[in-house]
Amino acid sequence: MTGQKYILAFVITAAIFGTAFYVASRFDARRVADIRATQEAISIDILSTETQFELLGRLDCSTITESAVLSEELNDLASRLSVAENNLGSDDPQVILLKKQYSLLEIKDYLLMQQISDKCSKFKPVSILYFYSNEGDCDDCGRSGEVLTYLRQQYPGLRVYSFDYHLDLSALQTLVALRKLKGELPAFVIGNRAPIYGFKNLEEMQTIIPELKTLATTTAAQ
Amino acid sequence: MIHGMNIGELGVYASLFLALYFEIFLLISFFERRPAPRTARQPARYPNVAILVPSYNEERTIAGTLESLLSLDYPKDKLELVVVDDGSMDKTGNIAKKFATEHPQVKYFYKENGGKYTALNWGLERTSAEFVGCLDADSFVAPDALLETIKRFEESPDTMAVVPAMKVYRPRRILELMQSVEYTFGIFYKKMFDNLAAISVLPGPFSLYRREVFEKIGMFRHAHNTEDMEIAFRMHANGLKIVNAHTAHVYTTVPKTVRALIRQRTRWSQGFLQNSRDYAYMYFNRRYGNFGLLVLPFGLAAFAAGLYTATYMLYNALEYAVSHALDYWSTGVPLQAPAIERMSWFYLNTNTMIFVVVAVLGMTFVAIILGARLANVRLPLKSYAAYFALFGLIAPLWLAKAAWGALLARESIWR
Numbered sequence: 001m002t003g004q005k006y007i008l009a010f011v012i013t014a015a016i017f018g019t020a021f022y023v024a025s026r027f028d029a030r031r032v033a034d035i036r037a038t039q040e041a042i043s044i045d046i047l048s049t050e051t052q053f054e055l056l057g058r059l060d061c062s063t064i065t066e067s068a069v070l071s072e073e074l075n076d077l078a079s080r081l082s083v084a085e086n087n088l089g090s091d092d093p094q095v096i097l098l099k100k101q102y103s104l105l106e107i108k109d110y111l112l113m114q115q116i117s118d119k120c121s122k123f124k125p126v127s128i129l130y131f132y133s134n135e136g137d138c139d140d141c142g143r144s145g146e147v148l149t150y151l152r153q154q155y156p157g158l159r160v161y162s163f164d165y166h167l168d169l170s171a172l173q174t175l176v177a178l179r180k181l182k183g184e185l186p187a188f189v190i191g192n193r194a195p196i197y198g199f200k201n202l203e204e205m206q207t208i209i210p211e212l213k214t215l216a217t218t219t220a221a222q
Numbered sequence: 223m224i225h226g227m228n229i230g231e232l233g234v235y236a237s238l239f240l241a242l243y244f245e246i247f248l249l250i251s252f253f254e255r256r257p258a259p260r261t262a263r264q265p266a267r268y269p270n271v272a273i274l275v276p277s278y279n280e281e282r283t284i285a286g287t288l289e290s291l292l293s294l295d296y297p298k299d300k301l302e303l304v305v306v307d308d309g310s311m312d313k314t315g316n317i318a319k320k321f322a323t324e325h326p327q328v329k330y331f332y333k334e335n336g337g338k339y340t341a342l343n344w345g346l347e348r349t350s351a352e353f354v355g356c357l358d359a360d361s362f363v364a365p366d367a368l369l370e371t372i373k374r375f376e377e378s379p380d381t382m383a384v385v386p387a388m389k390v391y392r393p394r395r396i397l398e399l400m401q402s403v404e405y406t407f408g409i410f411y412k413k414m415f416d417n418l419a420a421i422s423v424l425p426g427p428f429s430l431y432r433r434e435v436f437e438k439i440g441m442f443r444h445a446h447n448t449e450d451m452e453i454a455f456r457m458h459a460n461g462l463k464i465v466n467a468h469t470a471h472v473y474t475t476v477p478k479t480v481r482a483l484i485r486q487r488t489r490w491s492q493g494f495l496q497n498s499r500d501y502a503y504m505y506f507n508r509r510y511g512n513f514g515l516l517v518l519p520f521g522l523a524a525f526a527a528g529l530y531t532a533t534y535m536l537y538n539a540l541e542y543a544v545s546h547a548l549d550y551w552s553t554g555v556p557l558q559a560p561a562i563e564r565m566s567w568f569y570l571n572t573n574t575m576i577f578v579v580v581a582v583l584g585m586t587f588v589a590i591i592l593g594a595r596l597a598n599v600r601l602p603l604k605s606y607a608a609y610f611a612l613f614g615l616i617a618p619l620w621l622a623k624a625a626w627g628a629l630l631a632r633e634s635i636w637r
Contacts (some may be wrong), residue, residue, distance in 0.1 A: 005254070009247035016242060020577035027572035034568060080568055087573065143553050150555040198306075202554035 018089040031084050032094050039101050045073070046108050053116065074109060075152055077102060078162060082180050090134055090164075100169050106161040107171055113159065126211045129189035131181060133166050139187040140199035147202050155215040231575070237527035238578045244520050248414040255417050257596055258468040265372045268300045271430070275305045276341035280359035281313040282299035283475065288321050288328065290362035295369055306345045307466035309335030314359075316380045338426075339442040339449040346436060354431050361427035361474040362391060370470035371430050382462040383431045383454075384470070385412060385424055387597040391473035396608050397483060400616075401476045403590055403601055403609035409468060410593030416466035420513040422521065423451045424464065428472040435462060445500075448493025455501045458513045467595045484620045491525065491624030496617050498522060499628075525621060532618030583610065 081095075081102055088095050100141055113125045130148055132141040145162070152160050163172055179189050184197040190209050206212055226269075273291055277284055291303050305318040305328065315332060322330040333344050342356060353375070357363065363386075371384045387409045390402035415421045424431075429450070441462050445452030457464055477483040498505070498518065505522075507514040550557060587606075594601055 005247065005250055009243055009250055012246045012250075013239060013243040016246075016581050017574075017578060019240065020574045020581065023577050024572055026576040031568060083569060143549055146549060146555050147553050150553075199552075201552060 028084070031080070031087070032098065035077065035080050035084060035098050038073065038080070039098070039105060040107055042073050042077065043101075044191040046105060046112065049112055050108075053112065074106065075160070077105075079149075079196050085134075096167075099164060099167055100198055103163055103167060103169055103172050106163070107175060110159070110161050122216070124211075125159055126155075126157065126209065127161065127191060127216060128209070129175075129179065130160055131165045131176070131184050131185060131187040132162060133164065135166055141186050144186040144188075147200065147205055150202065151205060151212070154217055155212055157215040158212065230537075234531055234534055234575065235578070237531045238582055240520070240527050242432055242521055242578065242585065244524070245582065245589060247516070248411055249416045249585065252410075252592060257413050257468055259507045260370070261373075263373065265369060265376055265512060268297050269353055269372065270300050270302075270351040271296065271353045271355065271368065271372070272302045272304055272345075272349035272504060273355045273357050273428075274342055274345035274349075274355055275303060275318075276307060276308055276338050276345065276426075277310060277314050277318070277359035278308040278335065278341070279310045279312045279314060279318060280336075284314050284317050284359045285321075286362055287357060287359050288318070291357060292325060292327065293319075293365050294363060295365045298327055301368070302349065304345045305330045306341040307332045308338065308341040309333065317607065328336060328363050337444065337447075339444055342449065343441045346441060350433075352433055354436075355428060355431055355474075356426055357428050358426035358474070361472055363428055364471040364473075367428060367470040367472060368430075371428075371467050374465060374467040374470070375430070375432070378463070378465075379464045379552050381432075381465050382435050382457060383424055383464045384467050385421060385464065386428045386470035386472045387412070387468045388425060388427055388464070389471060389473050389597065389599055391475045393476075393605065395478055396612070397478060397480065399602075399605035400608040400612050401483075402599070402611065403605050404602060405463075405474075405476075406593040406597070406599045407586065407590050408593070409597045409599070410589045412466050413593075413596060414469050415517060416464075418512040418516065419463065419464060420458075420511065420517040421464040422454055422513065422517050424454045424457075426450050427474045428470070436461070440452070446493045446496040447489050448497060451490075451493050452497050452500075455497050455504070458510055459501060459504060471597060480616060483616065484623065487617070487620035488623040488627065491620055492627045494521060495525070495624060495628035496631075499521065525625075528618060528620045532614075533620070536618075565590060568626055 081098060084098065085092075085095050090096075110127060110129070113127065117123050117125055128148065130144070132138060132145065134141065148160050148162070152158055163175075165176070165181075165183075165187075179195060181187050181189075181195050182197070186197070186199065188196045188200070188208075190196065191211070196208065200208060236440045267279070275284070275287060275291070280287075288303065294301065303325075307315050307318060307330065309332075315330075318328070318330045322328045329348070331344060331348060333341065346354060353372070355368075355371075365388060371386065374384045377380050388405050388407075390398055391406050393399045393402040412421060435457065439456050439462070442449040443452055454464060477486050498521075501518075504510045505518050549555075551592070590601070590606075590609075593599065
């Protein structure tokens with residue numbers, strides 16, 4: 001009888017562990033679904049802006065407004081993606097797929113903003129391309145990410161596009177080649193300038209990007 | 223989910239598995255044989271009982287203790303109360319002597335200070351009662367506690383000792399409230415250990431022995447300042463049966479300060495380690511039933527798991543704090559509260575460990591509720607809050623101290 005009890009207790013304990021594992025994985029699945037839905041919504045937004053831009057052709061700059069909302073959506077997506085990456089691991093196939101989609105959305109948004117700013121002189125977005133890695137070959141990436149997150153919170157108009165340098169995505173590799181990145185990390189491309197490498201603290205970052213002064217700050221910044 | 227799980231985390235999972243397994247095992251035992259409720263039945267006979275009250279500088283509580291013993295519902299000519307003054311330097315002796323002159327039941331003996339076990343043995347040698355019990359001079363008994371204990375003895379002639387259900391006497395301060403929950407949990411698992419015939423300690427407050435126990439296995443020993451644990455180990459080693467009377471209620475005063483609590487628990491925990499070493503042959507030995515197979519190994523494993531988990535948590539918390547401090551210093555980014563959008567479910571931690579911890583705490587809660595129902599303990603909500611918030615923070619301190627003390631084979635301090 002006692003022997004049976006030892007086994008029964010083991011079975012129930014294992015079942016509870018199994019349930020905990022299952023519930024946790026359901027939550028992760030919900031997260032992935034949530035990110036996927038957001039990405040779809042963003043991709044429709046981008047497509048819509050692109051179409052609008054093409055329809056207007058020679059364009060009327062007054063109708064184009066900087067879509068700060070979209071930038072916020074992308075930012076929010078970035079933080080959600082990093083939660084999913086922490087939970088599921090950066091080598092999880094779903095995570096890799098989501099990151100690829102996210103990177104593509106970022107590149108498209110980046111290109112669209114460039115096109116718009118070329119044609120409309122009143123429109124001067126401030127953008128940073130940020131290249132990082134979490135494969136252990138970039139000790140300063142965590143801290144650099146923190147500085148950028150803070151800047152993004154302070155200047156909602158600042159467009160930060162962050163890319164996993166090692167992501168196997170041809171469009172991203174083209175961007176890397178175009179911007180003549182050397183492979184040193186972290187790397188920042190501010191506007192159309194040459195890449196900057198290595199960790200920069202908040203103060204240094206603000207000196208490197210004098211355009212920040214032209215952007216509105218959040219009330220929290222005061 | 224278990225992505226990136228390191229060795230450290232694996233150890234925490236192992237500890238949680240152990241804790242959950244143990245709790246479930248006890249719950250199964252509970253539903254397998256539910257404790258019988260209290261009955262109005264009287265004992266078939268009233269044997270001679272002697273209650274020893276070892277006391278050392280207990281002037282504040284000894285009167286209350288003796289009064290509670292005098293109001294025990296038991297024939298006066300069958301019950302003698304033996305105060306053994308272990309060299310008190312305060313008014314303990316005067317108070318006890320006064321009781322001895324007013325009540326013929328009370329006997330007072332003075333001896334040179336020699337430690338609690340010497341006081342117990344001194345008393346044992348000066349009584350011939352059929353049943354001998356002990357009540358620490360910081361504890362009080364419910365009037366029917368002795369009857370309930372004697373009834374429990376009557377159920378089987380093999381029963382050699384009976385332990386009561388222990389409650390905290392008038393818990394008020396936060397640390398006492400915490401301990402009142404802990405003692406209630408103790409009421410539950412003592413009953414379950416009874417089902418398993420594996421009660422591991424005969425606590426000072428009102429454990430009752432058949433006299434023949436001492437004739438068979440000898441008197442109390444120093445036993446690293448835990449004579450009440452050693453005698454239980456020795457009884458198991460000699461196949462003597464210990465049971466629990468959950469209807470016999472005893473109230474004990476508990477440490478009111480963290481310092482005093484840690485000192486008391488270090489003594490208990492270190493005593494467990496040192497007695498475990500002395501009785502190492504009982505571990506995993508089928509001859510000693512559930513005591514050797516379950517209670518001893520789990521006790522030791524729980525000790526290690528508690529210490530390990532606490533160290534792991536502390537290490538992580540420190541690492542987090544240090545790395546954040548360094549980040550703060552090097553990035554120049556001011557500290558800030560998490561953003562509002564971070565309040566969504568998406569950012570809640572929902573990993574497997576969280577759910578397992580919830581299960582362990584849930585089972586603990588069920589055990590406490592069952593313990594409270596067994597012995598009619600009323601626990602206000604704030605005592606649960608005190609227990610769940612504080613116990614995990616304080617317990618590792620005495621575990622560490624006890625492990626260190628046992629390692630250096632340094633004797634613990636009584637008080």
